[in-house]
Structure formats: structure tokens, C-alpha cells
Amino acid sequence: MSPTTTKPETGSTGGSTPSTSAYAAIEAGKPRFAWLRGSLQQLLAFASLIVIVAVFSFASPHFFTANNLVSILTAATVTGILALGTTFVIITGGIDLSIGTGMVLCGVMAGVFLTYLGWPLWLGVTATILFGALIGLINGVNVSVLGIPPFIATLGMMLIAAGLSLVISGTKPIYFTETPDFQSIMNLSIIPGMRFPLGVAIFIVMIIVAAVLLSKTILGRYTFSIGSNEAATALSGVNVRRWKITIYTLAGLFVGLAGVLSASRLSSAQPTGGMGLELEAIAAVVIGGTSLQGGKGSIVGTVIGALIMAVLTNGLRIISVPQEWQSVAVGIVILVAVYLDMLRRRRG
Amino acid sequence: MTAGTTALLEVEGVSKGFPGVQALADVQLELRHGEVLALVGENGAGKSTLMKLLAGIYTPDAGTFRLNGRELAIEGPRHAQELGISIIHQEFNLMPDLTVAQNIFIGREHRQAGLFLDDRALNRRAQELFDRLGLALDPAERVEQLTVARQQMVEIAKALSFDAKVLIMDEPTAALNDAEVDVLFELIERFRTPETGVIYISHRMEELARISDRISVLRDGRYVGTRVTAETAPSEIISLMVGREISGEQRPAPRQPEGEPVLSVRGLTTRHLLRDVSFDVHAGEILGFAGLMGAGRTEVARAIVGADRRESGEIRVRGRAVAISSPAEAAGLGIGYLSEDRKQLGVLLERSVRENIVLSSLRDYASRSGFVRDGRIEATGREYVEKLRIKTPSTAQLVRNLSGGNQQKVVIAKWLVKDCDVLIFDEPTRGIDVGAKEEIYALLRRLADEGKAIVMISSELPEVLRLSDRIAVMAEGRLTAVLDNAEATQENLMDYATRFSSEGTIAR
Structure with a gap:
């Protein structure tokens, strides 16, 4: 705590004008290069990504090839899109555990809309994405209107979504027999002569959308503001409840899109799984330097985080590290990344 | 008074209750154009509630607000700002x-x-x-x-x-040093025009004398009265606040320190601030530490208990040289440090009174196998609640629900249970209201009379003079004087506190 002031003689001077030294006292200690510190974490994460890529490139000739890099991006797409949406939630100081099973439920709903109900492709896909938004909306209402802590509210939703996926699908996969084009949403190759799937392009577009939303819009500003000091934001006349609902709903939109892409990738809606995916997405966000305390974070960081995870998994597989050990490696990376981030903050 | 002219802001018959508490009852207030109106009252008098009503955070149960004669319904923080009422809250927002x-x-x-x-x-x-x-x-x-x-x-x-007409400031100088206070007052003067007014909430009487035109007093959620600052002595304001006279000029009776010092510090030096600090504290005496912000008083305490590293210097406890490297070791030697930051470093707000009291000595309240003996904890808790007159319905009450003064007593009890002979109090009455301060003073005196050696760091000179048998003054990390109470005055203490080693350097 700051030391204390002893008052000098009382009321000795009536109309004292502040001397220049008084201003100087207040002006003292203005740090320079604040902007540099902000981008340091991204630099750090980016540097780690480069190092990891370099190591794998040396270790195996099969790693640094166009095809493999595309397959890394492809692998990163679904988790990455989940991570993009959940970055917003985490910057507000919240958490969303329902994104993994929520995504699975969205996939099942895509099956319901397209196969069971026979809706046209565009309508079914739009409805699926909106269904994701609905999940987010409910999370947002539970958190900000009912006041349930985000961890609990979304833990509940995680279990509900997992259960509903099984109930609605009758525990069986749903195949997109009515809409064979559905699988091309993720898999369609858009660059001639090369396997560059449409899903990856969608991921890249979503990265740009998320980055603009977070840094250039009122939504992004309030996302940081709420995470930085929620009470003060509310006192400033910002409708915090409404914005939090909006932010969770936005995360839900990303969940819906991820549901479409993952079902499209498999050409079927698999009603099981999804649990654990939320933790992978959160890990990507955290590796990217977003603070779980809220107030700090970036989309660039999240993307780098998602890539680090995908590169690790891919690279370790290529150099034939058994799957059991891959998980250990990812865990270590998370610990190191977050520890480095804490070191940086302490020094700052 | 001002019949005919409308006031800038009028509060009339405002009441606000919360479950179990009537925070405000029929309160009135009048802010005139171009004036700085000080609003004072003990903690819990209702100042903050009134502020929050004006800020639109709460809605009143009864009463009216008028701005330039027009009745207002303040719908929310944003609305208040749009109406021209701006508020600077005590906690930063x-x-x-x-x-x-x-x-x-x-x-x-x-x-x-x-x-x-x-x-x-x-x-x-x-x-x-x-x-x-x-x-x-x-x-x-x-x-x-x-x-x-x-x-x-x-x-x-x-x-x-926000193009404010009414500016309300809640303890705006709590975190500022003198130069910064000057800048703040300059801003207030610049803001003050015939169209505007300021409500200034503060505990610091000398500030009120400098900045305010009139002073309104709240007590126990009620309006007590308003006085013109220039015509009113601070003691009258204080007696309005607490509802009784408080004599500010009491001094302890002179006494001779007896025997060997309990704590003896020689040549205490730290890397950044402290230079060659030496002093003794005897059983039964209170040694006050005065000085400006950053003079190193807190650092002396921290260096003694091993919270900060010492470069050189010797510490003797009852004549025996000791090497203390952590607060835990200090406590083991009977030296307790009661931090100025009570809420962060003093108590566990979410735990009960009795748990807090035995916290430092929990080992003595557990069986060999590690099970905690609740009966003994309760007995000790009750003993100290009675001994220190801690106002709490039971020892199971959470410390959060206690007033600042009683929280401070819980901290003191904790160190007494630990059986400390030397108690170092850092700003023992910070954030504690006027009435409870008296109780803390009495308690410190009693502890000294019972044979404890007490070091008291305080930024309030009247408090130092009121309580200390001897007074150590610091400036720039050095001890500039150790005075007997009888020879100390506010003037000479301030003189010693500003004895900087070289002209032109200001203690940072």
C-alpha cells in the first residue's frame, strides 16, 4: 500500500495556487512505450510458435510441407472458431464451458433441420448457427440476469447440451442424406491444384471479423471495460447486463458455426463427444495471453494459441510421439505459456 | 437565510431503508450556487447512501430532490450525469x-x-x-x-x-499528497462558478477549513445541522458528528521509561530508504512515529519484522541480539506488526471473529494429530471479545460484518493471543470513525499500562501527540528527532519531519 501523508500546518495558506512543482509531482513517472508492452505477449507467443514450427521442421521432412500446413490449419479450424468466440467471454472475466457440447448439439440440430425436416441447405445452416446463438443467449441471461456465476451457469449448459444431443438424435449419428452438399462447407477445395478447404477460409474470415469486433467496435470496448471493472462500467451508464448477454450470444454464434463445420467435416452429426473441447479452446485463449481475470486479451493471441496447440499435436504425431505423450506436451506448453505471461506482468 | 432565492440543489425529507437498517431518515441538505458545501459524519452516518441516491444508484423511499427549484427523479447513474450531477466515488471507478x-x-x-x-x-x-x-x-x-x-x-x-452543475466528491484526497491536494483544490476553485456547486465529503478537518464555505453534518442517518465554516471551530463540528464533546488536547502523563528496553534498534539501514535508524522501546510505553508520506515509517516496521531486507543494523529483544528474517520469526520473538492495510493484510473478512483471533496461534489450538479444538477456540474468542469490548453478536460472526474499529480490535486480539510483548501499529485508526478511534486509543493505552511496548505509526499529528509517551520523527528514511511528549508540538514535529538532508529534495 502507498505510504501516508501527514498534513502540514492547517489552513495556513488561504488561496494557494498550485506551483509548477505541484504539477510536476503529478506528471512524474509517466511510462513510455506502453504500446510495446501490449504487443509483447503476442510477440512472445508468436516467437514460441515459430520455434515450435522450426523444431518440427528440423525433426521431420514431412512437417513443413504445404499439405501438412493446410492440414494443421484444418485441424485448428473448429477449436479455433470456438476459441474466437470464447475470447470475448473470457475478456469480460467470464468463462464458457458449454461450447464443446454446445457445438455437438448444434451439429445434431443441423441434422434435424436438414435431414429430419428436410430444410434447404442455406436455411438449415442459418438455423443451426442461430441455435448456437440461442444457447449463448440462455447462458448470457443465466449469468447476467439471474446472476449465476459463469462457471456454474455454463457447466449446467454443458451437461444439458450433452444430454440433449443424445436425446434428440436417439444416440445415433445423423447423416446428411438429403443435402449431400453439406459436407462441402468444410471440405470443398477452393484453390485449384491444392487441398485448401473452404472451412479454413471461413476460419480466416471469422478471425478478421472477431478481430475487428474486438478492437474497433463498441462491443469490443465494453467487453474490455466489463472485464476491467464491471461495477465501474455499470456506474458509467453502460447497460452491462445487456452487453453481457450480447457477448455470450456472440460466443454462441461461433459455437453454431463450429457445429456446422465439424458436422460437415465428418459428413454426419455425431451426438457424442465434445466434452473437453471447451478446455482446448480455453487453453488456446490462455496461451494467447488472454487473462482469465478479464480485461486483457486479443484475437491475434487466441489465433496463435490455437495454432500452437494444432502444430504441437500435428508435429508430435509426425515425429511419432505416442498419443498419450502428446497430451502431456500440450499440458506443459500451457503451464509454461501462462507462467511466462505472469512473469511478464510482474515485471511490468 | 436565503428566502426567495432558490438553491442549486435541495434535498428534502429523504429517507432510505435497507433490510434491518434505516440508512437515512428525513434528511435535508441545501447546496447554494457557487459554494463548496462540506458533508461530514462518522462512518455509517449515511453520507454514502445520500451520495448513491444523488447518483441514481439507489432510489429513495421518500423525499424530494430539487435542482434549481425543479423537482427531479434520478433514474440511474447515467441520468444523474445528464442532469448535471457528477460524482467522484471514494473507490476508483x-x-x-x-x-x-x-x-x-x-x-x-x-x-x-x-x-x-x-x-x-x-x-x-x-x-x-x-x-x-x-x-x-x-x-x-x-x-x-x-x-x-x-x-x-x-x-x-x-x-x-459532463458539463456538471453539481460535483460531489467522496474523500477525494484520501490517496493524494499535499502537492496533489493543492492541484485538486485549484481544480475545485476553477470549477466553482455562480452556476455550479460542490459537495465535498471528507474527514479531514483542516481541509474543510481550507476549501468549504459551509459544513453540513449527518449523524446516524439524520441531518444534524449546518454551520458556516469560517465561524465554526473544528471541535464543534466533531461534537456535532459524534453527539458528544471530544477533547482533542489530552496528553499522556509524563512517565520515565523503566529498565532495559524491550526492543532496541541500532543503525537500521535498508537498500533504498532507511539510513541508520536507532531507537529503543520500553515496556509500558507508546513510542509514536511521525513523518511525511514516504519518510520511511512503515519501512522501519517492515524491516524490523523481516518483511523487507535489512542492509545493516542490529535488533535486540530484551537485550539479546536477534536475526529476524520473516514476520513469522518476529512473531515467535513476540513482535507483532499490525499493518496499515487491515482488510488486505490484517483480517480474514469471510471468517469468524474467533477464527481470526486464534489464527496466528492455531497450532496451540489443535491436538497433536492436527484436529482443531473448537471448544478452546470459542473460549479464547469469547475471552478477548469481552476483554477488548469487541462489538459483535457472537464469536461466530463474520469479521466482514464488523465495523472498522471492531475489525481493528480483532487484529489486536490476534496478536495478544500470540502473546506479543512488542506491538507495532501502523495507522491503527485509519478508516475508523471518530467515536471508535477513542476506544482504540483507550485500548492502546491500556495495553501499554499492562506492560506491552508499543510502537505507533500515525499520519495524524494530533493522534501522535495524544497517545505517545515519546515521539520519533522521520524524514527521508532518517530519524530526525526523538522527543518526549512534553516537548513536542505540532509545529516542531512538522519542523523535524521536513528536515531534508539537502535542500530542494523532496522525500519521495
Whole structure:
């Protein structure tokens, strides 16, 4: 705590004008290069990504090839899109555990809309994405209107979504027999002569959308503001409840899109799984330097985080590290990344 | 009085109750055009509640607010600001991760296409505001990077950015040093016009004398009265606040320190601040530490108990040289340090009174196998609640629900259970209201009379004079004087506190 002031003689001077030294006292200690510190974490994460890529490139000739890099991006797409949406939630100081099973439920709903109900492709896909938004909306209402802590509210939703996926699908996969084009949403190759799937392009577009939303819009500003000091934001006349609902709903939109892409990738809606995916997405966000305390974070960081995870998994597989050990490696990376981030903050 | 002329802001018959508490009952207040009205009262008198009503955070159960004679219904924080009522809250209401400009205009950003922001325009507007107010702030700097004083300036700039007519400030100088207080008062003077007025909430009587025209007093949620500052002695205001006279001029009876000192410090030096600090404390005496902000008083305490590293110096406890490297070791030797930051470092707010009391000695309250003996804890808890007259319904009460004074007593009890002979109090009455301060004073005196050696660091000179048998004065990390109470006055203490080693350096 700051030391204390002893008052000098009382009321000795009536109309004292502040001397220049008084201003100087207040002006003292203005740090320079604040902007540099902000981008340091991204630099750090980016540097780690480069190092990891370099190591794998040396270790195996099969790693640094166009095809493999595309397959890394492809692998990163679904988790990455989940991570993009959940970055917003985490910057507000919240958490969303329902994104993994929520995504699975969205996939099942895509099956319901397209196969069971026979809706046209565009309508079914739009409805699926909106269904994701609905999940987010409910999370947002539970958190900000009912006041349930985000961890609990979304833990509940995680279990509900997992259960509903099984109930609605009758525990069986749903195949997109009515809409064979559905699988091309993720898999369609858009660059001639090369396997560059449409899903990856969608991921890249979503990265740009998320980055603009977070840094250039009122939504992004309030996302940081709420995470930085929620009470003060509310006192400033910002409708915090409404914005939090909006932010969770936005995360839900990303969940819906991820549901479409993952079902499209498999050409079927698999009603099981999804649990654990939320933790992978959160890990990507955290590796990217977003603070779980809220107030700090970036989309660039999240993307780098998602890539680090995908590169690790891919690279370790290529150099034939058994799957059991891959998980250990990812865990270590998370610990190191977050520890480095804490070191940086302490020094700052 | 002012029959015929309407006041700038009138509060009439306002009441507000919360479950179990009537926070405000039939309160009135009148702020005239162009004046600074001080609002004072003990903690819990209802000042904050009144503020929150004016800020639109609470709605009143009864009563009316009038601005320039027009009745108002304040619907929310934003609405209050739009009406021209701006409030600077005691706790900072800033977003540390946002920039200065972003903070000032939060909730009022110019949007393009309803969604997009223009930070450059925002910074420009902020810069214009700072130019107008004569503030040296960088709009693009993140608030996190600013000193507390500069954060306060951001708060003020934010409040003034709403073309405010009424500015309400809650303890605005709590975190400021003297130079910064001057700047603040300059800003207030500049803000004060025939169209505007300021409600200034503070405990510091000397500030009220400097800045306010009139003083209104609240007590126990009721309006007590208003006095013209220039015609009123501080003691009258204090007696209005507490409802009884408090004599400020008491001094302890002179006494001769007896026997060997309990704690003896020689040549205490730390890397950054302290230089060759030497003093003794005897059983049964209170040694006060006076000095300006940053003079090193807290650092002396921290260096003694091993919370900070010592470069050199010797510490003797009852004549025996000791090497203390952590507060735990200090406690083992019977030296307890009661931090100025009670809530962070003194008590566990969410645990019970009795748990807090035995916390440092929990090992003595557990069986060999590690099971805690609740019966003994309860017995000790009850013993100290009675001994120190801690106001609590039971020893199971959470410390959070106690008043500041009683929380402080819990901290003291904790160190007494630990059987400390030397108690170092750092700002023992900070954040404690006037009535409870008296009780803490009496308790400190009693502890000394029972044979404890007490070191008391305080920023309030009257408190130091009131309580200390001897007074050590520090400036720039050095001890500049150790005086007997009889030879000390506010004037000579201040003189010693400003004895800087070289002219022109100000203690930082």
C-alpha cells in the first residue's frame, strides 16, 4: 500500500495556487512505450510458435510441407472458431464451458433441420448457427440476469447440451442424406491444384471479423471495460447486463458455426463427444495471453494459441510421439505459456 | 437565510431503508450556487447512501430532490450525469485496462454506423478537455500505468466532462499528497462558478477549513445541522458528528521509561530508504512515529519484522541480539506488526471473529494429530471479545460484518493471543470513525499500562501527540528527532519531519 501523508500546518495558506512543482509531482513517472508492452505477449507467443514450427521442421521432412500446413490449419479450424468466440467471454472475466457440447448439439440440430425436416441447405445452416446463438443467449441471461456465476451457469449448459444431443438424435449419428452438399462447407477445395478447404477460409474470415469486433467496435470496448471493472462500467451508464448477454450470444454464434463445420467435416452429426473441447479452446485463449481475470486479451493471441496447440499435436504425431505423450506436451506448453505471461506482468 | 432565492440543489425529507437498517431518515441538505458545501459524519452516518441516491444508484423511499427549484427523479447513474450531477466515488471507478480517454467517455462513445469506434476522435476530445482543465494527462495512456494521484485526476476529468452543475466528491484526497491536494483544490476553485456547486465529503478537518464555505453534518442517518465554516471551530463540528464533546488536547502523563528496553534498534539501514535508524522501546510505553508520506515509517516496521531486507543494523529483544528474517520469526520473538492495510493484510473478512483471533496461534489450538479444538477456540474468542469490548453478536460472526474499529480490535486480539510483548501499529485508526478511534486509543493505552511496548505509526499529528509517551520523527528514511511528549508540538514535529538532508529534495 502507498505510504501516508501527514498534513502540514492547517489552513495556513488561504488561496494557494498550485506551483509548477505541484504539477510536476503529478506528471512524474509517466511510462513510455506502453504500446510495446501490449504487443509483447503476442510477440512472445508468436516467437514460441515459430520455434515450435522450426523444431518440427528440423525433426521431420514431412512437417513443413504445404499439405501438412493446410492440414494443421484444418485441424485448428473448429477449436479455433470456438476459441474466437470464447475470447470475448473470457475478456469480460467470464468463462464458457458449454461450447464443446454446445457445438455437438448444434451439429445434431443441423441434422434435424436438414435431414429430419428436410430444410434447404442455406436455411438449415442459418438455423443451426442461430441455435448456437440461442444457447449463448440462455447462458448470457443465466449469468447476467439471474446472476449465476459463469462457471456454474455454463457447466449446467454443458451437461444439458450433452444430454440433449443424445436425446434428440436417439444416440445415433445423423447423416446428411438429403443435402449431400453439406459436407462441402468444410471440405470443398477452393484453390485449384491444392487441398485448401473452404472451412479454413471461413476460419480466416471469422478471425478478421472477431478481430475487428474486438478492437474497433463498441462491443469490443465494453467487453474490455466489463472485464476491467464491471461495477465501474455499470456506474458509467453502460447497460452491462445487456452487453453481457450480447457477448455470450456472440460466443454462441461461433459455437453454431463450429457445429456446422465439424458436422460437415465428418459428413454426419455425431451426438457424442465434445466434452473437453471447451478446455482446448480455453487453453488456446490462455496461451494467447488472454487473462482469465478479464480485461486483457486479443484475437491475434487466441489465433496463435490455437495454432500452437494444432502444430504441437500435428508435429508430435509426425515425429511419432505416442498419443498419450502428446497430451502431456500440450499440458506443459500451457503451464509454461501462462507462467511466462505472469512473469511478464510482474515485471511490468 | 436565503428566502426567495432558490438553491442549486435541495434535498428534502429523504429517507432510505435497507433490510434491518434505516440508512437515512428525513434528511435535508441545501447546496447554494457557487459554494463548496462540506458533508461530514462518522462512518455509517449515511453520507454514502445520500451520495448513491444523488447518483441514481439507489432510489429513495421518500423525499424530494430539487435542482434549481425543479423537482427531479434520478433514474440511474447515467441520468444523474445528464442532469448535471457528477460524482467522484471514494473507490476508483476506472477500468485499468482501458486508456484515459476510453475511461472518460465510456458509455458515451461516438459510434459510426452504430457499431464502430473512432479512438482518434476520442483522444482529441479528451485532449481538449484536459487543455480546458489545465491537466497534464495523456489520453492514450492506459489507466493501469498511472499513479494513484493521476488516476484521481482522470476521475475528476471524467466527472467534469459532463458539463456538471453539481460535483460531489467522496474523500477525494484520501490517496493524494499535499502537492496533489493543492492541484485538486485549484481544480475545485476553477470549477466553482455562480452556476455550479460542490459537495465535498471528507474527514479531514483542516481541509474543510481550507476549501468549504459551509459544513453540513449527518449523524446516524439524520441531518444534524449546518454551520458556516469560517465561524465554526473544528471541535464543534466533531461534537456535532459524534453527539458528544471530544477533547482533542489530552496528553499522556509524563512517565520515565523503566529498565532495559524491550526492543532496541541500532543503525537500521535498508537498500533504498532507511539510513541508520536507532531507537529503543520500553515496556509500558507508546513510542509514536511521525513523518511525511514516504519518510520511511512503515519501512522501519517492515524491516524490523523481516518483511523487507535489512542492509545493516542490529535488533535486540530484551537485550539479546536477534536475526529476524520473516514476520513469522518476529512473531515467535513476540513482535507483532499490525499493518496499515487491515482488510488486505490484517483480517480474514469471510471468517469468524474467533477464527481470526486464534489464527496466528492455531497450532496451540489443535491436538497433536492436527484436529482443531473448537471448544478452546470459542473460549479464547469469547475471552478477548469481552476483554477488548469487541462489538459483535457472537464469536461466530463474520469479521466482514464488523465495523472498522471492531475489525481493528480483532487484529489486536490476534496478536495478544500470540502473546506479543512488542506491538507495532501502523495507522491503527485509519478508516475508523471518530467515536471508535477513542476506544482504540483507550485500548492502546491500556495495553501499554499492562506492560506491552508499543510502537505507533500515525499520519495524524494530533493522534501522535495524544497517545505517545515519546515521539520519533522521520524524514527521508532518517530519524530526525526523538522527543518526549512534553516537548513536542505540532509545529516542531512538522519542523523535524521536513528536515531534508539537502535542500530542494523532496522525500519521495
